[in-house]
Amino acid sequence: MSTRAWAETGDDGGFGLANLPYGIFTRSGGPPRAGVRIGDRVLDLAGLAAAGLVEDRGWFAAGSLNAFMAAGRAAWAANRARLTELLGGEAHRADVEPHLVPLGAVELARPFEVADYVDFYSSEHHAANVGRMFRPQGEPLLPNWKRLPVGYHGRAGTVYPSGTPVVRPCGQRRVPGQDEPGFGPSLRLDIEAEVGFVAGVPSAPGRPVAVDAFRDHVFGFVLVNDWSARDVQQWEAQPLGPFLSKSFATSVSPWVVPVAALEAARVAPPAQDPAPLPYLRTAEPWGLDLRLEVLINGGRVAEPPFREMYWTSPQQLAHATVNGAPLRTGDLFASGTVSGPGRGQRGCLLELTWNGAEPVTLADGSARAFLEDGDTVTIRGTAPGPDGAVIGLGEVTGTVLPATC
Structure with a gap:
């Protein structure tokens, strides 16, 4: 079988035969349907199914991937093998080509309906930097940080597709130098460059998901921007964790990269x-060599390395379910801010500017401590694939709109 699809034209942009990520698209005002990206085109899975070229049990002519995600690992593998067959050899070209749509002719939607949303705090570099900022006289990491994947439960209803504008949130915040809190727009709006995974196959209540069952439950990975109001967060996170400072918006990329597409990216x-503890021990290396890029108004400000994450995705899933909490189709788990040891590898402005004390210079020469209205943030990602291929994770983007309070 060829390692290159006949549908690819020139540089595949990381969306070649080794990737085959899933998404939801609409065309010319038509109904939403499932597709797979190949190069600069989208393969219409609903069209393929109607033509009898792929198996379909009501999976693809739908407004989300949830039904297909719930079908399980055997169905995912069978469909991936069939798509590789259809796209890898000229024998099927005449039948398949009518179902290819130029990427520029479609609108991409959020790929799945979010059941629950959990955000972790799994980068040691990020957690230590935050500790040094806010607890300069103490240990950077709290005592439990290396014992368990710390996280918080977010809000599924504010997980938005890439491209959705983000309205600057309002809330209580205490301005430095003032004794009492006030109310108003966040003055320290930030981003968090993250990677998320989405569950396909549910689990039963009271039955934890073991680390070695990750592939049986998880459908794939997306890029995540967990927008954060740092001033609201600093005031409200005493003594509990984030609430309104995080719940206003989380953006996800449109393409879900299958777990199988990232096998070559696994590292220690x-x-x-x-x-x-035993329930968090893994027999396989589940670090992922994902390379992220953060841009503000088109200029790169950071390149966070995901392989530096202390807690891995299977460990996060095992910890999230160890108390018996059931897994549901569409559950989204985000990694937390991805940061590396270097200054240019920090995945949020809080770290990049050291809480505003050291503003970053953008491509146009302007400086930012935190985001201003009108700023557009884009997070991109790639991973190594088999035989020198590149796996593209696409991008997640959003533009800040003024507050409405």
């Missing part, structure tokens, strides 16, 4: 010391 994660 950072050494974990102390050794995790």
Whole structure:
């Protein structure tokens, strides 16, 4: 079988035969349907199914991927193998080509309906930097940080598709130098460059999902921007965790990259010391060599390395369900801010500007401590694939609109 699809034209942009990510698209005002990206085109899965070229049980002529995600690992593998067959050899070209749509002719939607949303805090570099900023006289990491994947439960209803504008949130915040809090627009609006995974196959209540069952439940990965109001967060997160500072908007990329497409990107994660408790121990290396890029108004400000994440995705899933919480189709789990050891590898403005004390210079020469109205933030990602291929994760983008309070 060819390693290159006949549908590819020139540089595939990381969306070649080794990738085949899933998404939801509309065309010319038509109904939403499932598609797979190949190069600069979208393969209409509903059209293929209607023509009898792929198996379909009501999966693809739908407004989300949820039904297909719930079908399970065997169905995912069978469809991936069939698409590879259809696109990898000229024998099927005449039948398949009518179902290819130029990427520029479609509108992309949020690829799945979000059941629950959990955001972790799994980068040691990020957590240590935050600790140094806000607890300069103490240890950078709290005592439990290396014992479990710290996280919080977010709000599924404000997970938006890439391209959705983000209205600057309002809330309580205490301005430095004032004793009492006030109310108004966030003055320290930030982003968090993250990677998320989405569950396909549910689990039963009271039955934890083991680390080695990750592939049986998880459909794929997306890019995430967990927008954050740092001034609201600093005031409200005493003594509990984030609430209104995080719940106003989370953006996800339009393409879900299958777990199978990232096998070649798996690497050993950072050494974990102390050794995790047994339910968090993994027999396989589940670090992922994903390379992120953060842009503000088109200019690159950071390149966070996902392979530096201390807690891995299977460990996050195992911890999220170890208390018996059931897994549901569409559950989204985000990694937390991705940061590396270098200044240019920090995945949020809080770190890049050291809480506003060291503003970054943008491509147009302007400076930013935190985001201003009108700023557009884009997060991109790639990973190594088999035989030198590149796996594209696409991008997630959003533009800040003025507050309405």
